[in-house]
Amino acid sequence: MPTVDLAATPLRELNAALHRIGPQSNETHWRILNPRGQHAVAVGIDAPIAVEVEGHVGYYCAGMNKQATVVVTGNAGTGVAENMMSGQVHVKGDVSQAAGATGRGGLLVVDGNASARCGISMKGIDIVVKGSVGHLSAFMAQAGSLVVLGDAGDALGDSIYEARLYVRGAVKSLGADCVEKKMTDHHKAKLARLLGAAGVSGVDVGAFRRYGSARRLYHFHIDNVGSY
């Protein structure tokens, strides 16, 4: 297992090495030590490898990830797994703002809480937050699912498109065009699969409420001007 100590190795070398991994590589499991809050750790990977980051990371950890499974044993700064395409990113601590922003695929799991704008402009990513999320989470969320086992802050799902939101706790307020929707068996099954993929067990899917778009703002109309 390659081990990279970021206290001794420049970040640029680490990311370049991760980018060089080819389909036939045997280096499929990496350990990264002493990230010490550095930004852009393990970004742009496009290989089915496992990367364990032992410590706290700064902005954009695992940004634009494809295929890889990145586990952070610590907290993550702004934009963890931003624009992720596929694979999985698992943060065992808390995450800052814009977690999973614009993600187009894959799964982001946060064991702790997520700050504001979690899942902003998400485009297909699935996000499971075991704690709570801050205000304006799922702002302009286009596709994918956001699951929150705790509470959600103000303006959840503001200007949401087709993303699905599942919240078990309290929602402080819903944003423009975001409404509560019926939780059907189909949605319960989908939620159960997401929770399972995130390693969450023993949770009653019936305790969640589902939110999504009322689709009233899909075409500009002057009568909706008060909503904008």
Place this chain on the structure above:
Amino acid sequence: MDTADRWIHTPPRRSATFDEHAIAEIRRAAATGLYDIRGFGAKRRLPHFDDLLFLGASISRYPLEGYREKCATEVTIGARFAKKPITLKIPVTIAGMSFGSLSAQAKEALGRGASAVGTSTTTGDGGMTAEEREHSSILVYQVLPSRYGMNPDDLRKADAIEIVVGQGAKPGGGGMLLGQKISARVAAMRDLPEGIDQRSACRHPDWTGPDDMEIKIHELREITDWEKPIYVKVGASRPYYDTALAVKAGADAVVLDGMQGGTAATQDVFIEHVGIPTLAAIRPAAQALQDLGQHRKVQLIVSGGIRNGADVAKCLALGADAVSIGTAALIALGDNDPHLEAEYRKLGTTAGAYDDWHEGRDPAGITTQDPALARRLDPVLAGRKLANYLSVLTLETQTIARACGKSHVHNLEPEDLVALTMEAAAMARVPLAGTDWIPGQAGRRS
């Protein structure tokens, strides 16, 4: 009418304040309850490059021989940090315009035309199409607030990356691609349903200020192994500080778009009333680069109302390294062509004034996703026309540069210019013609 009646009523007099356009807008707003959304850029009269003149060579300046002596035009962008800077053969590039706002044929034509003369094209909101990558020898990939179509594969396929903070038509504004232009392909590229209005955000989703932008640039460099030049594009409003902050954040180039810069769809009130003219933006931006010791190291690319080689030369003389064209490129492809007058009339407009680019009914097949209309544009022929136009821009720029004695177009300088109006003199920081007076400057030019 006898003499007495003649003086009862004065002749009809139209108001300069409530002019024909203002009255029509009030009537239209009252009838519809909607503000006007349109394409194109600012249409009002503004201080512009026409208000500047070059001082050709004279006894104290030595000109270069036209058609004989070399006047170089190449521009290298990205040498500050990128492992693979790009070199353009001419100082004119094609601005970012999306597939979605433009047809696939138009994007292909832009690529063909630009590549033929050795310059770059730029993607736009909505991601990179295979056609534009195939036909653009140098392609700049935009990272926009919406991140529609954003993916790391395209990032790596690009020759340069442009982080779009704003554009001249609407600094501080996002965009809206109306549902009628959202075809199945456009929708799929943007991860949204077909046929609905698509909002392009005004802010980036994962950073909020200049310090964050620095980290974002760092991330993009790490993802692309520090190969690609990274530009930062801003709409002209506070060009000195925006340029300085972009440099501080680690940009290789700054793209500065004045308020005449075009748009696919923006509120008319935004286009005409937010931002500053291109003419007024260049000197402050160049000054910021000079103050930071980065002039000609961090490249300044200026856009917004560039029409001819004189405009190009004036931008370069004021401190730009290159210019970028959008509206002019579309006109070169065939937009607003008089031979389509009958069809423009049916749309309630006329050739030269057509600006409802957001509606997708462009008879020229450029600003549309209607397959039948789009097929009207022959990308090979349109690309050839664009290449011709770009060549003319370059020849005109060289003509002026040689007349000023410059062996490279970058050797043009403010000292080569004078202004026809006090406004232009103040904005461009060059003397009023025939004087040594620069309004707003503490001292006179020696």
